Amino acid sequence: MSIHIVTRTLIVLGAVALLLGALSCSQQEAAVLEAPTYYADTIVEQVRNHVNQGYEFLDSGNTESAVAEFARISELTKCGLIQEYHTACVYGRTGDKDNAFVWLDKLVANGYDKAENLKYDSDLESLQEDPRFDKVYEDAKSNAATLSAALAAGMPEYAKAETTFTTEEEYEAWAKSQSGRIRKHSMFWTSTDYTKARIDLAARKLAALRQLKAGDPEYDYLLERVREAAALSSMYEAWGPVTDLTMKEVGNYKGPNQSEVDFRAGLALSMKYGEDDPERNGAFTQANAYLAKVEDGTDYYGAAQALTVVNQLRQPDADQVKLAAELTMVADKYMDEKFAYRVISTQFGPGAVETLWPLALDKPDLVDKAISLDDYKGKVVLIDFWATWCGPCRAELPNLVQVYNDYHDKGLEIVSISLDYADRVDKEAYTKWIDEHDMNWRHSYDGEGWDTPLVKKYFVSSIPAAFLVGPDGSLLATGEDCRGAALAESVEKALGSI
Structure with a gap:
């Protein structure tokens, strides 16, 4: 997946947030965490508009205007990361490697620490064979090492x-409001600053919830600490030092919910290292x-079974055929369990769609x-998950x-499933956007972003994500077969069966 900095933090790091200020609560342990910079809502909105406008210019081939649009962001804020990243993407997409590396060098010198974004952003793909890329990538990884120090105190x-x-409703509303604010501001921050902010929020949430639950015999404070630690990273990325933080909380746990704690420990260790780490x-x-x-018999048993098989599949000497069959059986048995589904969808991905097809489009x-695949019997339909904020989606458009x-x-018919957020692109704005870009096919929009129910049903973990369905309702193609030049080939082949 490749999604630009404005939203990548959103997809990868999840949805818990906070408003940091001077810490007004007393602390038993750990030093005060340095607060990232926050901006007025009007500034955030202007920055978002400049990013969107910049990519509009880039998509239309107007490189100079795109660069100028991103430069305006640094005029508004003290944060250079946004301008530097997106300007590098402009030159990366247009093949101007020298200028791209000028901006990438500035980016990592300014503390940018999301190394994997550099590797998987399609706009930077043309740079990866250049020997200069390795240094930029390693510098970003070195910057990420500051996260270990930030988490060392626990x-x-x-x-x-x-x-x-x-009431719990009041508490949940507060947490949700904090989530919205960090989602708007995450584009300004490094991963280290983002995680430090979330740790502080986790501690504040724990303090508030413990007070709310005072006298409740079912409330397990130590379990909540394990949960909050494990929630600091997503299941789409290597956890690194977040695993160590989680395991520290696991080691402190004594209580009645040991199976959940054991599962979260297994998950943390499974996610600690990246794909290429020995x-x-x-x-x-x-x-x-x-x-x-x-x-x-516990809620986490199916998830533990699924993750065990996934880990075995990733071993270099794995019997892929045997273990894939085991994973299919686990999926069939535990698919309706929330945590098992989460493991399978994030770690098994599109393979789950192929195994469990047909899936409803409701x-x-x-x-x-109402949209139904039954509406398209006898035709070829492309189900397209995308969003207006997704750079690779717009590049594919x-x-x-x-x-x-x-x-x-x-x-051929197309049904596009929007992963836009209502607080950024409402239904009216979405409709106008697709009209202006000649997307003259059927669309579904609910403003829920990654919480759109079909994301879960179709195991979508990155966008764009497309599924080509044949005239008989069979799944004919997914993934790279539905992108670029391969899409036309897949469609033509599918239409040949009509």
């Missing part, structure tokens, strides 16, 4: 809640030892008419429009 424990609540296999062995302790379109125009009269 998660703070605040003795007193700075905000008190009388330490990964040893961590899988440690993880599976914890997963084996999860008791049958969403209303823009005029609230001219090709998608061309394929639709070339093959619609021959039996």
Whole structure:
């Protein structure tokens, strides 16, 4: 996946947030965490508009205007990361490697620490064979090492809640409001600053929840600490030092929910290292030892079984055929369990769609008419998950429009599922956007972003994500077969069966 900095933090790091200021609550442990910079809502909105406008210019081939648009961001804020990253993407996409590396060098010198973004951003793909790229990548990884120092003291424990609540609904509303603010500001921050901010929020949430739950015999404070630590990273990235932080909380746990804690320990160890790290296999062995302790009949047993098989599949000497069959059986048995689904969807991905097909397409379109795959019997339909904020989606759009125009009269239909957020692009703005870009096919929009229910059903973990369905309802193609020049080939082949 490749999604630009404005939203990548959103997809990868998840949705818990905070408003940092001077810490008004007392602390039992850990030093005060330095607050990232926050901006007025008007500034955030202007920055977002400049980013969107910049990519509009880039998509239309106006490189000079795109660069100028991104330069305006640094005029508004003290943060150079946004201008530097997006300007590098402009030159990367247009093949101007020298200028691209000028901006990438500035980016990492300014503390940028999201090394994997550099590797997987399609706009930077042309740079990866250049020997200069390795240095930029390693510098970004070195910057990320500051996260280990930030987590070394462990998660703070605040003795007193700075905000008190009388109901869980009030507490949840507060947490949600904090989430919205960090989502808007995450584009300004490094991963280290983002994580430090989330740790502080986790401690404040724990203090508030402990006060709210005072006297509740079911409330397990130490379990909540494990949960909060494990929530600091997503299941789409290497956890690194977040694993160590989580395991520290696991080691402190004593209570009645040991199976959940063992599962979260197994998950943390499974996710500690990146794909190419030689330490990964040893961590899988440690993880599976914890997963084996999860008791049958608990909410986490199916998830533990699934993750055990996934870890075994990733070992270099794995029997891929045998283990894939085992994973299919686990999916069939535990698919309806929330945590098992989460493991399978994030770690097994599109393969789950192929295994479990057919999947329903039960969403209303823009005029609230129900969408069903039954509507398209005898035709070829492309189900397209995308968002207006997704740079790679917009880069793919001219090709998608061309394929639709070339093959619609021959039996091709497209249904686009929007992952836009209502607080950024409302339904009216979305409708205007697709009209302006000639996306003259059916769309579904609910404003829920990654929380759109079909994301879960179709195991979508990155966008653009497309699924080509044949006239008989069979799944014909996914992934790279539905992008670029391969899309037209896949569509033409599918139409040949009509």
